Amino acid sequence: MKRFMTWWYAFSMPKRGPDTTPGERERSRYARLTSGFLLLICALFLPLAPIMIFDSPNSPSSPPIGIGTLILLACAFGFGKAGWNYISAAFIVAYNILCISAVMATNPLDPSLLPLFGIFSVSVIMAGALLPPVASLVVGVLCCLDIALISQLVPHTLAYQQMLDKGLFTVTLIVPVSIQLMISVMTYVIMRNLINTIRRADRAEEIVSLQQELALHVRTQVQQKQQLEEGFQKIAETHARISNGDLSVRVNLSEGHMLWNVAGSLNNLLNRMQRMKSDADMLIATRQAAYQVSNVLHQAVTMGTINNVHLPTTGTPLDPVIIELNNVARSATSHSQSRYGNTLGQH
Structure with missing residues (x-):
């Protein structure tokens, strides 16, 4: 599995050099996470795509939905391969919203379809994980607007209308909207704290690396100073013997010495x-x-x-x-x- 994931990351992500800064490591984390979500979605959707496009006589809306979702996934892969991680993640989130909205908008609203509103939470969580944390709030608001539009504009079944007549609009509208808002706020808070923690860990790692480099630099300077002192001492001794008429003396320093x-x-x-x-x-x-x-x-x-x-x-x-x-x-x-x-x- 590890070998396959290594191949997938190399296939779906741009070639870059080793990460040396916290910003580069954070960019690589987002890229791998986006690529992993894309792989999961492709593994779940691609086997169903031929059925939706070519074998759905009872659902005329399935072929356009299948083609649209394939285009979104292709765009997500293309932008991810080009290094545009945020745009690739936005297409993945849009894919999830499109799948739910298309199903809800192309079928009369029925109480049996109400649980699909909860799947919008996946889009909110994905936005918070693949994009900056504030994206979870934005996507949460968009999902609430989507739920409100679907509830108002899509035709209703008799059972759904009976629920509305009984005043159960809280179940059909308020509860799904409240769930999206709660999940978006929770995702924002959790992801912001998580990213801050990871960044602090990166800075701590960077500090440790800098301390090690500084210690190595100090050791190198000490060694160079010792070499210089040793070399100057031998050269001074050689000059002293030359001044006394001894021309057979030589400065004995190994190759690689600074002097x-x-x-x-x-x-x-x-x-x-x-x-x-x-x-x-x-x-x-x-x-x-x-x-x-x-x-x-x-x-x-x-x-x-x-x-x-x-x-x-x-x-x-x-x-x-x-x-x-x-x-x-x-x-x-x-x-x-x-x-x-x-x-x-x-x-």
């Missing part, structure tokens, strides 16, 4: 500065090595010991040059020794 982008930019800057410092140190070491190599070579040339020079490596880009110089020096020494040996052999 993660700042920390990432600072770490990238430190990486570049560290590479620049390393390059600068290497350049200084290279200059020093070049100066030492030039001194050693100058002394060797001056003293004539260039063939005996052996330069140590320095761990700088000059090492390939130093290695090549050492190779040249060894080659020159080997060549000199071979020439000296040849000279001794000749003597």
Whole structure:
């Protein structure tokens, strides 16, 4: 049953997003209630509609009544599907009034038909439930006028006329009208109090939801404040170590931290500065090595010991040059020794 009602609501109501405000929840309640009443009326009337329209030879008024009520129900469904809940509810109330009025107006008034006046109370209750509560008072007055017009304008049977002649108009008119007025006032009071209670409950629920959101917001702010304090502390410590010449330090913040982008930019800057410092140190070491190599070579040339020079490596880009110089020096020494040996052999 629950699955069927879910399908029916989806079929007969417009598609909307989730209800987030009290006004939207109240609108959805009215829409579901209107749709539920429409389903009940269709389940009761639609099986009888073909009989009223096509198989009522003894009641010429049945086909027009059946067609009129079908039109009212179709309008109620169409306006409900379009989201016009109040108009859809008005057609449902009009359907109920039309059914009773048509039966009473197309048949001579008889004491056996008097109980039908009581069915007008259903219209009053439906108006109070599906429309704003004041609608029950309006529909109640309309039903009283309808009862008065039917009592005065519709032809009477002999038994009904005898009741009037005996002065029992209180039974035929005053009692039905009084019942409609009493029910309309009671429905108005009950529905107004019920709606006010529901609205207060919605406001209380909204307040609770706002309190939860506020508490969550406060917790989020506290967490963000703690993150900021932690991030600023780590960044301050990093700057302090940088000022002392330590370029290997990094800001250790996890991804998703509020200051993660700042920390990432600072770490990238430190990486570049560290590479620049390393390059600068290497350049200084290279200059020093070049100066030492030039001194050693100058002394060797001056003293004539260039063939005996052996330069140590320095761990700088000059090492390939130093290695090549050492190779040249060894080659020159080997060549000199071979020439000296040849000279001794000749003597």
